[in-house]
Amino acid sequence: MKNSPKLISNYEYKKFFLPDITTHNLFNNSNIQLYRIENYLKKIVIPVNPYQTTFNFLIFVTQGYVKQQLETSVFEINANQALSIKQGNFTATLELSDDVEGFFVIYENEVITEIALTTSDLRFFYTSPFSILDHDQINWLIRLFELLEEELNQTEHINAISTALLQSALLKIIRTENTDNKSLSRASFISFQFRELVQKNHIQHKNIDYYSNILKISDNYLNKCVKETTGKAPKQWINEITIQHSQILLQDNSKEIAEIAFELHFQSPSYFSRMFKKVTGESPSDYRTRFLKH
Structure with a gap:
């Protein structure tokens, strides 16, 4: 990881950066995965050189902060804030507070393409990936991510249910400040x-x-x-x-x-x-x- 930014897979990301990941989670290749920041991401190996991922991920902070590089910008994601990192973006986790809590969600491209995106929704992925959420939205998202976590932990979880839950969460975040619902031209x-x-x-x-x-x-x-x-x-x-x-x-x-x-x-x-x-x-x-x- 010392030279050119490397394109890393889901498995490589967890192997390189999450030393306390369980064997089950390390080899989990589901198209949606959810981890508690305080249990896994908090122990991420820092500092790291920027890298690219073959997957998308969302950092949703409920307490403390995460400092994340996205392309050439650095975002401090505080409580009640979220940052979406798209497949292929250059990124790196730079710093986490000792008290950080929240959710780290990995998802593949098909989860996005199945959502009925509007013209203005696309700004979330390309120009406005950072969201500040209000109290009601935070509580709604926490409940939804807890449901998603419960579903993903089922021995034989139904993929359609977890996909629908994550798509709902993404739309809630995407449209936080988005009232332009014109269909995608x-x-x-x-x-x-x-x-x-x-x-x-x-x-x-x-x-x-x-x-x-x-x-x-x-x-x-x-x-x-x-x-x-x-x-x-x-x-x-x-x-x-x-x-x-x-x-x-x-x-x-x-x-x-x-x-x-x-x-x-x-x-x-x-x-x-x-x-x-x-x-x-x-x-x-x-x-x-x-x-x-x-």
């Missing part, structure tokens, strides 16, 4: 799919036609859909996500900037530096210096 759905693909493939594939071919649409239509729903062109998304990845790599001072440029498949270190400055307003070396001072 085709353009928004294409934009959502495009950004999912870019998160997974941006290192190897930086050309728009790769993504339009997968989505079975023209380059022009992809450009229209993404720009219409996000205000940014597809190429801008590809560049920004790649540079965001480079910022994670730059946090490791043992890596040469040229090495990072080639690792991310830029044609040259100078081209990488120009693109980095275009996206962030500073050079890679200036970013690294500023980061390491904190």
